[in-house]
Amino acid sequence: MVMKLFDSELNIMEILWRDGDTTAKRIAEITKEKVGWSKTTTYTIIKRCLDKGAIERQDPNFVCRALVTREQAQEYETTELINKMYNGAPDRLIASLLGQRQLTTEEINRLKQIIERLQ
Secondary structure, eight states, X not given: OOOOOOHHHHHHHHHHHHHOSEEHHHHHHHHHHHHOOOHHHHHHHHHHXXXXXXXXXXXXXXXXXXXXXXXXXXXXXXXXXXXXXXXXXXXXXXXXXXXXXXOOHHHHHHHHHHHHHHO
């Protein structure tokens, strides 16, 4: 399942990805501390995530469970970026990234391993 997650929704997902299944009450405590959201705001964003199918609610205690993995969200966002900014050409994205800064030998070696696995 792949979908667009907005920054506010990603705040909720990050908690679930990091901590696993978490009660809505605890999510509200974390978001209040981390980003200053009220309980109402947090529950509104949780509801959006539920409506999208990004999370599911388990009772009792309104426990939230992520249905979308971090990797799925990253893949969606990367595909969107490639399509929007690089006319669907992933090699253009890579060229742009590589042109931004000097890579370490270790980073270059990891990239070579990735390319070898793809061939």
